[in-house]
Amino acid sequence: MGKTPNIMVIDDTATNLAVVEDILAKQGYEVRPFPKAAMALRAVFNDPPDLILLDIMMPEMDGYEVCTRLKADKTVRDIPVIFMSALTETIDKVKAFSLGGVDYITKPFHVDEVLARVNTHLKLMQYRTDMEIKNRELERTLSELKDAQSKLVQSEKMASLGVLTAGIAHEINNPINFINASARALKKKLGKIIPLLERIDKETAEEKISPIIRQFKEDTEPGALISAINELTSNINSGAERSIQIVKGLRTFSRLDEAEKKKADIHQNMDSTLILLHSQYQNIISVRKEYGEIPDIICYPGKLNQLFLNILRNAVDAVKSKKEPGNDESIRIRTDLIHQEGKEYVRVEISDTGPGIPEEIRDRIFDPFFTSKDVGSGTGLGLSISLAIIESHGGWIDVKSEVGKGACFTIYIPSETS
Ligand SMILES: Nc1ncnc2c1ncn2[C@@H]1O[C@H](COP(=O)(O)OP(=O)(O)OP(=O)(O)O)[C@@H](O)[C@H]1O
Numbered sequence: 572m573g574k575t576p577n578i579m580v581i582d583d584t585a586t587n588l589a590v591v592e593d594i595l596a597k598q599g600y601e602v603r604p605f606p607k608a609a610m611a612l613r614a615v616f617n618d619p620p621d622l623i624l625l626d627i628m629m630p631e632m633d634g635y636e637v638c639t640r641l642k643a644d645k646t647v648r649d650i651p652v653i654f655m656s657a658l659t660e661t662i663d664k665v666k667a668f669s670l671g672g673v674d675y676i677t678k679p680f681h682v683d684e685v686l687a688r689v690n691t692h693l694k695l696m697q698y699r700t701d702m703e704i705k706n707r708e709l710e711r712t713l714s715e716l717k718d719a720q721s722k723l724v725q726s727e728k729m730a731s732l733g734v735l736t737a738g739i740a741h742e743i744n745n746p747i748n749f750i751n752a753s754a755r756a757l758k759k760k761l762g763k764i765i766p767l768l769e770r771i772d773k774e775t776a777e778e779k780i781s782p783i784i785r786q787f788k789e790d791t792e793p794g795a796l797i798s799a800i801n802e803l804t805s806n807i808n809s810g811a812e813r814s815i816q817i818v819k820g821l822r823t824f825s826r827l828d829e830a831e832k833k834k835a836d837i838h839q840n841m842d843s844t845l846i847l848l849h850s851q852y853q854n855i856i857s858v859r860k861e862y863g864e865i866p867d868i869i870c871y872p873g874k875l876n877q878l879f880l881n882i883l884r885n886a887v888d889a890v891k892s893k894k895e896p897g898n899d900e901s902i903r904i905r906t907d908l909i910h911q912e913g914k915e916y917v918r919v920e921i922s923d924t925g926p927g928i929p930e931e932i933r934d935r936i937f938d939p940f941f942t943s944k945d946v947g948s949g950t951g952l953g954l955s956i957s958l959a960i961i962e963s964h965g966g967w968i969d970v971k972s973e974v975g976k977g978a979c980f981t982i983y984i985p986s987e988t989s
């Protein structure tokens with residue numbers, strides 16, 4: 572044991588106090604004798620001893636009462652209490668133990684017995700303290716290990732996802748541009764034929780129409796053909812336009828610039844992330860964007876994409892996990908600029924109409940590997956990574972949820988603009 576053990580002795584009989592003090596002091600212990608229970612209690616709280624020897628029969632407050640009060644307070648309840656009683660008193664041993672006493676000594680005192688019991692309990696206490704320290708160390712190591720592992724898994728996952736999406740975007744980009752350019756050219760060329768078709772459609776004077784044209788007019792109905800051409804070309808155009816947006820989204824999403832801070836438009840990040848998720852929520856959930864006036868901020872854009880993807884995917888999963896999703900299921904994304912303690916922050920609020928987060932798991936959702944999803948469908952890393960990303964920007968996140976109504980995650984990122 573490091574420092575000299577400090578033992579408190581509480582007994583209203585002066586001779587008893589003196590005898591015990593003498594026995595313990597000779598062993599090198601620091602002894603603090605108290606003839607009055609109330610005074611001793613105050614001293615315990617001010618300067619907790621390592622062990623307490625406690626007389627049972629005392630005026631004003633007996634030993635049982637003292638023990639009960641000690642055990643009721645979590646700062647001192649672990650101090651071992653050994654009861655002392657004279658042979659003439661009938662000690663209620665069961666009561667002594669049930670109140671939290673660890674042992675008892677009978678008077679008159681036998682030196683060896685007192686020392687044996689005191690030494691044993693001091694040692695036990697020491698073992699317990701050592702074990703608690705080891706336990707805390709183990710818990711810390713375990714959580715560091717989990718953190719490291721989650722970062723590793725995530726960086727692997729993101730690196731391969733980034734490479735993959737960048738590759739796909741690159742591959743699709745050329746043919747899509749090709750289709751888009753051809754569709755425009757086709758529309759232009761067809762534009763030249765349409766006036767002719769209109770003339771054929773409207774021409775009624777038989778003598779002005781050749782037999783071939785007449786046959787064509789009968790077979791084809793030029794009016795309907797014009798509408799079909801217009802509709803089909805505009806379909807091709809909007810399809811190609813949308814594909815271009817998707818490719819753009821993929822490219823923004825996969826920005827492989829993790830190590831570098833850059834100025835970025837958060838709304839653009841959000842949009843490219845929504846494009847990636849579109850197929851998972853279309854027709855089930857409507858996404859309402861309420862974008863406010865926010866400046867471009869200096870951030871890690873790739874990481875922010877990852878952050879938005881994690882939170883949005885959770886929202887989509889949450890709504891889809893409802894047994895009977897209604898017609899008005901939605902995810903709302905709100906952004907604005909707020910001021911707090913003289914600093915500016917971009918606030919991004921993502922709320923959903925899912926089932927909400929049950930009270931009993933709310934404290935754990937940011938823990939690495941915590942998931943309520945089925946084995947194989949969630950790794951439980953999304954939110955812990957998100958938290959790390961937010962912290963790497965010097966921001967923070969708030970969660971509000973009403974069970975049955977939905978959840979709302981609010982992210983605050985310092986608005987650094989230069
Ligand atoms: N919008 C939400 N609504 C309800 N519960 C949520 C929501 N977001 C997160 N949770 C709860 O928090 C848990 C942890 O989320 P987290 O994103 O860290 O992991 P996951 O989604 O389970 O798995 P992963 O994201 O790694 O695939 C979820 O399993 C879920 O129970």
Ligand SMILES: [Mg+2]
Nearest residue numbers: 881885953954
């Ligand atoms: Mg998740």
